[in-house]
Structure formats: structure tokens, C-alpha cells
Amino acid sequence: MLQAKGLTKRFAGLVSVDHVDFSLARNEILGLIGPNGAGKTTLVNMISGTLRPSEGELAFKGERIDTLPSYRRAHLGIARTFQVMKPFPGLSTLDNVAVGAMFGTGGGEKSRAKAREKAREWLEFTGLGNRLEASADSLGGPDRKRLEFAKALAMEPELLLLDEVMAGLTAVEVDQVVELIKKIRDQGVTILVIEHVIKAIRSLSDRVLVLHHGEAIAEGDPATVLENPQVVEAYLGKRRA
Numbered sequence: 001m002l003q004a005k006g007l008t009k010r011f012a013g014l015v016s017v018d019h020v021d022f023s024l025a026r027n028e029i030l031g032l033i034g035p036n037g038a039g040k041t042t043l044v045n046m047i048s049g050t051l052r053p054s055e056g057e058l059a060f061k062g063e064r065i066d067t068l069p070s071y072r073r074a075h076l077g078i079a080r081t082f083q084v085m086k087p088f089p090g091l092s093t094l095d096n097v098a099v100g101a102m103f104g105t106g107g108g109e110k111s112r113a114k115a116r117e118k119a120r121e122w123l124e125f126t127g128l129g130n131r132l133e134a135s136a137d138s139l140g141g142p143d144r145k146r147l148e149f150a151k152a153l154a155m156e157p158e159l160l161l162l163d164e165v166m167a168g169l170t171a172v173e174v175d176q177v178v179e180l181i182k183k184i185r186d187q188g189v190t191i192l193v194i195e196h197v198i199k200a201i202r203s204l205s206d207r208v209l210v211l212h213h214g215e216a217i218a219e220g221d222p223a224t225v226l227e228n229p230q231v232v233e234a235y236l237g238k239r240r241a
Helices: 040-048 070-076 093-102 112-125 141-153 171-186 198-204 222-226 229-236
Strands: 002-011 014-024 029-033 055-060 078-080 159-163 190-194 207-212 215-220
Touching: 002 040, 014 040, 014 055, 014 207, 014 215, 029 040, 029 198, 040 070, 040 078, 040 159, 040 190, 070 078, 078 141, 093 112, 093 141, 112 141, 141 171, 171 190, 171 198, 198 222, 207 222, 207 229, 215 222, 215 229, 222 229
Parallel strands: 029 190, 029 207, 078 159, 159 190
Antiparallel strands: 002 014, 002 055, 207 215
8 A cells, every 4th residue: 555665864964864765555554663862753754744754755546646735635635643742622532533524535525424424434434422622731641632633534544654653652542542543543544553562562563664873774564673683773672561
């Protein structure tokens, strides 16, 4: 579904992502891990269109997308969450999600009534069905993360990019998010997930890609990659998952 070849991003003299190759198959979950500053979010920004690559090619469903703006990629079926959650202030959770529903896959604008109907469905799906009219500003951290999921899913993506959605959660909350991500995959959505919670990466991922100093240093099934000495040295250190 997604193919990256030689994907590179430079900021002045700094190489943030350095000639990374990878692919993502339909209905797969790919875990993307690495130390802070490894280039993970930069890579996701290039996929979503927030940043354009300095070099390399990116294709989605066989179509080159590396020069397309982010809204065109959203219309093709790519959605994402963000590390820093910024709900629309003053709007209810329902209307926050309805905005995404109005301008999602396909590029056709839905009516407000249809968008709110879709928003209600995704809020129920993500566990916020009892907070439809609550102000998004009033939500606690875990519920704001569920709102981020619902906003992205309302765009009806085929590919969902998740950027550290478990940061700051308790162990119980992490388990709940893991189950939610599995439910999303069961809906036919392909997922790339950046995460530092290694227990979750083990549980979720079909494959794991490891970045270090902008370079891909390992890729494969979670059990093999997480025991790779180079990965342990670069990222896991003495902390065992």
C-alpha cells in the first residue's frame, strides 16, 4: 500500500531522515521505534504531507504522492494523529469530529448532518459516546487521545499514522488503546504507529522498523528486531521490554 524509497529530509546542515526504504502492506500494523530525535515524526510528517522530502520517492496505492499537499493525501485516504493534541476550542467533541468527517477520503464535502452522524459513530467506536456534547476543552488526557482517534477515523482513512498515542497513559490505559488499535485494524485500516511503549509494540506490530540518527538500522518481526543487539544498544539499552 505504501512504499518509500530513499526518503530523506534535511534541515539546513542536519539530516533528520537519511535515505530510508520501507513498505507497508494493506491491513498491516508497522511499529516505528527509535530514540528521541531519531527522525520518526519527521518520517511521518513526510508521509502525511506536512513536510516534503529533500530526496526520495513515496508512493501510496501505486501513485506517487511525495509532491502532493497534505489535503490531497487526506483525500486519497491518509490520516494521522498528533503528539500535541489540539482540539478545536469551544466546540463539542461531536463537532470536533464532524469537521474531519466533512473533509475526508474522496475529497467530496459531506453535509453537516451527515458529518455529525459519522462523527457520532466514531465517537461511539472510540469510547466517547457518552461525551458527545461535552466541550473538547473539558476532556482529560486519555479522552483527548480517544478524540484524536475519532477525528482521524472520521476521515475514513485507508492508512492511519499514529504518533505516540500512548504517551502519558497508565498501564491500564495503554492496554485499552492497544485494543482500540486492534479494533481499527479489524475495520480494514492499515496502521503505522510511532511508540515508545515497547510492550505495546510487541503486542500490536506485524513488523517493526527502527530508526537511529535518521537511518533505518533494523526491520522485521517484533521478537527478532527487539532482540537485535544493535537495536538494544541504540534504543533499549539495559531496559528490557
